Amino acid sequence: MSADILIYVEHEGGQPRRLALEAASKATQLAGEMGGRVAAAALGANAGGVVERLSQYGVDDVYINESDVFDQFLTDPHVEILAQIVQDMNPGAILFPYTADGKDIASRLSARLSSGLVANVVDLEPHDGHVDARETIFGGNFITTVEVRDSLAPAFLVRPNAFSPEESPKSATVHEVEYTPSEAARRARKGARVQEEGAPTPVDEASIIVSGGRGLGGPEPFALLEELANAVGGVVGASRAAVDAGWISYSHQVGQTGRTVKPQLYIAIGISGAVQHRVGMQTADSIIAINKDPDAPIFQLADLAVVGDLFKVVPALTAEVRKRKGE
């Protein structure tokens, strides 16, 4: 096993997604400590566009194949070419983003290679020539240290925002990878991609959630929350009470019987903080609560609890945020 660290790069419009820059930064640190190189794999149309930015974030070698087989078919060709790449490279670790595609590719690849894979990774560190992972389990209630053994390409599904992007400029070498897809690579064919009108980022994927509860009193005040969510770069969530009352659709629901939420920031507005709801959002890194009742149970969970009239505070906050962001 070499000390090289490989990252799998998701890209959009010829640019690496932020997740890739986070992974590249950590890979640079790991490879530096372990004495290896940082490699990246980018596949599909416009993959070559990622080289410049990845170079800035410490990547030494970028493996590219721009065949449209990667855009036309789901998962299988990606697994096939990565299996080929890692046979030669024998990396100390492969970092995948913890996304739908990342999970599919990482799990199929690791099963194919009979190689270890750790999900929900929030940290990585070198240990005796291997890479150990810290994994978050049970909704963040425990962090485990996981060692990977006997594996051709120990793989790690890294959570968003586990690492911060840090520039470490290099001049990356581009390697065009020769690859002929097998019949099996073309099994899952992609068809039309459909954007749904106004479909928000799913609540359980958002890192910032502005959530409304019974205190809103009706559907209209959710428009105020939408404004605030736009200003802070988040999505609108809702308590079960608000959804059951028909004020907003179920897809926004947060809480025990809705979606489990692990955001970085959760702003609870007009939400009292009943047990079900707390279980759902308890693992948020930061919680701000706005409620006119100083005894609201949600204030027990909040890092910042603000007693006030949400109908006035929320618009004022939206304006203040916009001002500070220079909009």
Next chain:
Amino acid sequence: MNIVVCVKQVPDTTAKKELDADYRLNRAELDSVVNPFDEYAIEEALRLKEAHEGEVTIVTMGPPSAEDTMRKALAMGADKGVLVTDPALAGTDWYGTSYVLAQAIKRLDYDLVITGMESTDARTGMVPGGLAEHLGLPLLTYAAKLTVGDGTACINRQIPGGYQEVEARLPAVVSVVKGANEPRYPSLKGIMAAKRKEIQTLSLADLGTTDHVGLDGAKTHVAAATPRPEKQPGELVRPDTPEEAARVIADFLERNKFI
């Protein structure tokens, strides 16, 4: 069309989870339920059975008590169950689980395997991929909608902001998302009928394999675990004006690098 649904027995979500000396989940004290994400898989299979005829078989890997959980799936309308249970399975990871499930499924006659997208306890979402790989089948994941016709499965794969159509020839593995359908509640008649439905029990010896199972069979090893510290209560403020409230909150956002 015969369908296999993989169902996992998990602890009730609200229960406080504790780890034992091997850093494994201590399941003894906890109430067990069908993995909520798997209910959508069961429902999807039942809908397809109603449209296309055929059998729905529930396949579960778990302790002997998992039979009770499987009865709930049978009560919804599945036809029969296969439970792989063996003391040596304790501590098996995602890879071993997908391998064992695959060995059990290979003994069945099926056109489609449906799973939930992840389990509420482990939350890795990796078993569908491992399963598809061990079965040598195409994998269609995160299906918000599934239709089958002419020997092809077609899904709307959930992506941020919408969906992507993906299709594959059967046999295939499909994982469905939460909210793909509304899982039915078992009727009293269904619950009574479930008691008489067959659940075949298989041990590892019956499957003819002991590979990849148990703590020793795993490629990953938990070396340590630390509980998350209890959250400390934060700061309570009562600003005099909405503008002051806005400033206090915006200061917090800046300090914590949200803006």
